[in-house]
Amino acid sequence: MSESSALPPVFALVDANNFYASCETVFNPKLRGRPVIVLSNNDGCAIARSAEAKALGIKMGDPYFKIEKEFRKAGGVALSSNFALYADMSNRVMSLLSEFSARQEVYSIDECFLGMEGHRELTSIGLAIRSRILTATGLPVCVGFAPTKTLSKLANHVAKKQPDWNGVCDLTALSASDQDALVGGLDVAEVWGVGRRLASALHDMRITTVRQLRDANPKQIRSRFSVVLERTVLELRGISCLALEEVVPPRQQIVVSRSFGAPVYDLPDLEQAVGTFAARAAEKLRGQSLAAGAVRVFIHTSPFRTQEPQYGKSVTLPFHAACDDTLRITGASLAGLKHIYQPGYAFSKAGVMLDALIARDKVPVDLFEMVDGSKSQELMRVLDSVNSKFGKGSIATGAACGAPGAWTMRQSNKSPAYTTQWDELPKAR
């Protein structure tokens, strides 16, 4: 690990509050102060909740059909997800944050690490970050500072939970005894990398607080669990093991999958869905200048309909030479689908995954030319530019064509793409 500076590492973790719900509220201020949730694709589950919605007891991942009645009675607003809007807002936030440090790792759509070595008055920097993001985008964020990534995540959690910290928590400014008291009151499940299963296993060993995990024997943790959790213990002690990853590692996999709006039984319907997913996956692939060495298709029934017969299968089809051609990827996907399809089941989901990715320009030219031909390259270029100019699906393969079937997703209450689609803006009057 080579830090550019000789200074001890300091990380900021900036995380937007209730990101998707906040994005919606920015563009529709009438939502302010109301319980707002954003639903997953298919309007399936709650994936973001405003503070008011959390106060109503809505949990992350709650299936909407189970809470809808009560939620609406309480005056709640449920919105279909609008990822084009969230991605655009995310880009704005990340770009603003780069003003505060040249060393930035975009960790997820609403989270970002910053390298803050050599900066003093961290709390006031945190407050400045908050006000900059709020003024420029309308989005509330919280900021945590600490000598390790794991601790900065924890600091961010504290900043979010404790109103009197004003959305900023600088662990580097706390005395050892104050830190002890703080982490002694935090559930071990709040630690980055400790999920449900690990939390319950730790619980069985009488490790229930962050402080107890921090003070556990690292070697014992390593042998009982993994080197990953051992690293977490060290990070909790302030020993930085995880460096800022400023360069995004190349994708290993591209996935396009959807749950269906209604159960699908027949092969032709599945073919239309898989054809659509394959085309989208190939588009993503070219967008990142990659080529795929293999394509994988999967279909399965709904694990929630336990009374119905269950079936799920996936298959991988390697390409002779890596390719990025929509027609070939679609062809392979459909061949795979035929291979795994079984009649008589109510399928709930399908997907196409591209594996063994390599940079497009690393594919040996003769192989690329032999298998794909330059005609294919030209065709893909035209395909992408037409679809980008005239909208997704303006040109589609035969496999992805036709009237939308039962598989297309439900989105009953989607907000306009305010920032990316002129024609979706409300008319001025």
Next chain:
DNA sequence: GTCTACATCTGTC
């Protein structure tokens, strides 16, 4: 028997 590639499962945001 072991090795390996593929399939499936788990966890994270």
Next chain:
DNA sequence: CTAACGGACAGATGTAGAC
């Protein structure tokens, strides 16, 4: 009207066939 429970990834674990 009824029925209705995410998606995109990485990495671990399981398993079947090759040798």
